[in-house]
Amino acid sequence: MVSIAGGTVTPTNGQAQATVGKPIVLQVTSDDADQLHVHSIPEHTFSIEPRPDQTFEFTVDVPGQVDIELHDLNRTVVTIQVRP
Template sequence: MISRKGVLVLATAALVVVGCGSQDSDTAEGTSPPAGTISPTDMTDQQRPADRVTLDVTIEGGQVEPTNAQLEAKVGEPIVIRVNSDAPDELHVHSTPEHTFQVKPEPGQSFQFTVEVPGRVEVELHDANKVVATLQVR
């Protein structure tokens, strides 16, 4: 037989587990969904990291998204390209110095670089022969 104190402890523990383990589908005010679940174009100003530029790229069934995106960055600012791909490719950043990244046929790849010389910088997929973005670096 469980004492009254034991029942109280069990009831309290059950409430803590239920309270911590359940969360409805709406995001609580003042919090953000995990970084990998929202596209930068869908972010509010409060969700967008202030210290980097992020570009999401998808390669699927021979199609590339985005193409010809226009982005702005600052010299020395981290730029992150997140890639989900079903085919291998090579990502070229035509900056000084240039950056090249090998894209694998898998989701969740992330490439980071900085641009040290201001100007227009094209980001292209070599095999797909597509410009995914042009960065205006100031």
Template sequence: MTTSTISRTLLATLAAALLTAGCGGSAQDATSSTPTSPGASPSSTAAPELTDQQEPPAVASLDVTIRGGEVIPANTQMDAEVGQPIVIRVNSDAAYELHVHSSPEHSFAIAPTNGQSFQFTVDVPGRVDVELHQLHTTIVTITVVQ
């Protein structure tokens, strides 16, 4: 075989390989940049495909007013899911500490001002009390489900 014939054969083989890779493989195969050694199969390092379009969980929220040592609402109930953002919005005329008995636990310093917002999540299902210890008041008990 002449050098010219070898070059044409090599070029034709390379062109066929490129066409096959571009047409026959998946998008992941065509764009994979994972180096492999000869004879080794490529490993998948791409993120798994999303099969369902899932919305992020809606925020569970509660508005609380503290005036003259009175808490509104008090001893209320609400539901949430594990990992769902929970927001407690507070208007207060005095400084207190908001304590969330969850896993993990959370504590928030309430200032004597309006428009405060405290966000947390709960990682373990169960009943979670949100309290103001100084006022000996449970604001809400949250039932957290999986």
């Protein structure tokens, strides 16, 4: 769960693991609009709205390290280690 409130992001610089081709789901609650960028192959961008309980789902096709960042707040939310 990602929370954005008053410009504060929780968590920041989190760590997680995933598997290539398996769905990764992020749940976001925010009081402001932003964009969530997933730096993976393929790349993904999601528009965050100022509302609770938003769900974003994606897959990653190539193993490695994937950073998920908030564009406007310039914060890394989580780095996912994607295994084959």
